[in-house]
Amino acid sequence: MKTTAPRLTMIALAVTLNIVLGNLALFLRLPIYLDTVGTIFAATVLGPVAGIITGLCSALFTGVTTDLFSLYFAPVQLCVGFMSGVLLHNKKASWSLPLKALLITLPGTLVASLITVLLFGGITSSGSSLLVQVIHGLGVNQTLSVFLVQIxxxxxxxxxxxxxxxxxxxxxxxxxxxxx
Structure with missing residues (x-):
């Protein structure tokens, strides 16, 4: 990836988008995260490497300023940046949008589920933790509860x-x- 002022500006804009939208979702306790919109944008416009850089910078900045959990979930941002770049950068709309979204989602969901269960016992700062506890309370084991809600x-x-x-x-x- 060539490093030019327009590319760096686009990555900075994408990082800012991740931070603002991610914090908004966190503040509102939404069951979705919105912290990868910028990562997907950078990966779509500039390619997988830019998506990975955007995701990593976003996770680091958010993790040290507003949401410590973001540091632990940095690998999810890397997965999303890579998959988005591979599936969306310089590609025509040959596959359906829902299928592309699913293919971008799966690797990150597997990683996020493992992180959530192994490090946090199924509880994180997002609004989705409430759903996990409801399903777990119905008798489903913790790991499966996390994965079902996470996916x-x-x-x-x-x-x-x-x-x-x-x-x-x-x-x-x-x-x-x-x-x-």
Whole structure:
């Protein structure tokens, strides 16, 4: 990846988008996260490496300022950045949007579920922890409860994020110059 001022500016904008939307979702205790919209945007416009850099910077900044849990979930941002870049960068809409969102979601969900169970016993700062406890209270084991909620909330989150990013990219007539 070439390092140019427009590329660095785009990555900084994407990091800011992740931080603002992620903190908004955290503050409102939403069952979705919104902290990967910028990562998906950077990966779509600039490629997988930019998505990975955006995700890592976002997780580090958020982790040391507002939500310590973000540091632990940095590997999820890396998965999302990589998968988004592979599936969305310089690609025509050959696959359906829901399928792309699912393929972006799955690796990160597996990683996030393991982190949530192994490090936090199924409880994190997001609103989805309430859903995990309800399912666990119904007799489902903790790991399966986390995965079931995680796949649902992650997929909804990524479907929304990918939809927003694709709409934004279509509205940007000259973004290819930055991504080249």
């Amino acid at each position: 649902g909330t992650d997929y909804l989150d990524k479907l929304l994020a990918v939809s927003l990013v694709i709409s934004a990219v279509k509205a940007l007539p000259r973004y290819r110059q930055i991504g080249s």
